[in-house]
Amino acid sequence: MSIAAARPALFLSSTRLLQPWPGLKCTVYKLKSPAVFCQREKSSNTPPPAKYGGRHTVTLIPGDGIGPELLNHVRELFRFCCVPVDFEVVSVNSAASSEDDINNAVTAIKRNGVALKGNIETNHNLPPSYKSRNNLLRTSLDLYANVMHCQSLPGVPSHHKDIDVIIIRENTEGEYSSLEHENVSGVVESLKIITRVNSLRIAEYAFNLAREKGRRKVTAVHKANIMKLGDGLFLQCCKEVAAGYPDITFDDMIVDNSTMQLVSKPQQFDVMVMPNLYGNVVSNVCAGLVGGPGLVPGVNYGKDYAIFESATRNTGKSIANKNIANPTATLLAGCVMLDHLKLHAYARMIRKAVLKTLSETQLQTADLGGQCTTSEVVHSIMQEIQRGGPRTSGQI
């Protein structure tokens, strides 16, 4: 984390002396030297600097399916609550084969530092050279940690209670390297890449997060009995990092046993760290356990950037534009983003209203067994916020 911070330190200190207004930081950097531009704060803990009078700019990628409508609701809600966030909308057309759209999106995120996105559809029928746009985004921005906090919400019908699991999934390598070839006709080799550097990085992230949140146990999920070198390396890296955190218990579990335990006794898990594919499966299992894909927000963190979306990354084509999608996941993702931008008061306010609507009123969308429409739920959230105090704009 401190590797890149060393160089700009000199520039930062000199520029701080030169100008008293934080808002003008960027312009001064451009004068100083081309090497020192876009001085996004290098640590993932500090948010991008607020520009232009304390308002943040966040990239918004609508995506496909239910993405556009849910993100519209987010903007509506943010405007209603007077949240000091402006959205820069970047559309990505998943049907176009050129990568210009996604490259624009990547540039916009590099500019703003934070993004909120819907899922971009990946059509199976397109040729293999067409890479998944979501994957391209994650690897270009090196968003190495996908964090999903799975909690049982009161008021949501589910088979299990009291689940509180944080799943940390390596987001850039593993089975998602998109490296495949067919040397011999009819025989395909897919490469799963595990590197020491990335495994140490994600393990370090996991233990840091566990310590920050006061968690007692980290479980590594792997299949090292079969993939001895690959998952063996991952496991070894986790063990090395664990040695530096004696206050946190570390254990490991094979992925098949983990999924079986999750289905029978999910309360035993605390924090779980794993490579990409297992993370995909385990996070979907956990989402299913707490009530479905419409409830859980997910975050992709990199060293310099953060992207917020729904945890299970569903496009929801079949329910698009029918006003029946569950907005909770996207709204909670918006709250996590506000926390990241250190706008904690707004985050708390919106989160409280969302959870209250979910648990106390009977307003639940079809995926949870209710009959409400998306707009009714959002409207109820706004009413809830208005009841909370005079912080909102006039009209609902």
Add this chain to the structure above:
Amino acid sequence: MIMATLTKALKPILGRQLGNAAKVFGAAVSNQRGKPTYTGQIIPPPAKYGGRHTVALIPGDGIGPELLSHVRELFRFSCVPVDFEVVNVNSSLTSEDDIKNAIMAIRRNGVALKGNIETNHIMPPNHKSRNNLLRTSLDLYANVMHCQSLPGVQTRHKNIDIIIIRENTEGEYSSLEHESVSGVVECLKIITRTNSLRIADYAFKLAREKGRRRVTAVHKANIMKLGDGLFLQCCKEVASGYPDIEFDSMIVDNTTMQLVSKPQQFDVMVMPNLYGNVVSNVCAGLVGGPGLVPGANYGRDYAVFETATRNTGKSIANRNIANPTAMLLASCLMLDHLKLYDYATMIRGAILTTMNKTRLHTVDIGGQGTTSEVVQSIMRNIESGGPLTTEI
């Protein structure tokens, strides 16, 4: 050809000497074990020595030995005409002689019943998983697990009835890994057209045989376009030859989420190796745990029966608390395979009576019975069924 018909004619007379006769007649006529007929059906190995079958038994580690001895006890009690040839495999040795002997025994007998052999992570990477070696050497390409909700077992989901067919030899379990650059490991996941077609064909055939309406292929072709894309394509090709059976596909993450919320929607599922591992464990968890579901590994010529989730159960070994149901049901599947249907029905009925009516459960499903108590209860149930048994 002439030799084949000659040996076939002499078979009932020669019995066990068939092997020697084959050696006398020619190396080409060896091991007429379960050769598929013209229609592709597998004939079970012929019963030798007066109608008694010989089955290879591999005790394995952990709870394997104790549960398999219960199986033998039960078989002896029920006068099942099966003899067991016990082959021990020591998982801590580095030499592969043990497992090679076991494979030879299975080739000889055609059928095996096994416990899981432990794979120690601490051993060097060239120490391959013994279970995996067994499966690949015998080309047991289909792992079939039939997951059913049992009425007597308390679970959160009811009315689950899923058959999971998992490709058993390739995929992520190819054990092909290398570290070309220090700190960067590449694991190869192999998907081949032949094997994918083979497993898809097996799945549809099985679905048709059992009167199932729908086959779902589970994949991740949006990310692994070539690999899982090939698998999916093969499934689609085979599906077009079975118009009476509906075919659809689902991405593995969505599948696991659906399994956890609405498992009743699935009928037959077919998938590559790793997804099969995860999905079968999720399903086993849904119906009550690893102690309840039997699994079978089928190849063209051989069949190996074991518990579906392949647990070693080291922590509960030799404490008389393991659930014998999975292993006993696996032995019933074996009896079905050997065409000893009456015995299979009898034992299965007794097990299900103990599970559902008597409700004598072991610790893993919330009861307090010991393994021996459960087995005794099953024996009592068999005895009350009729005079087919020896005394307890």
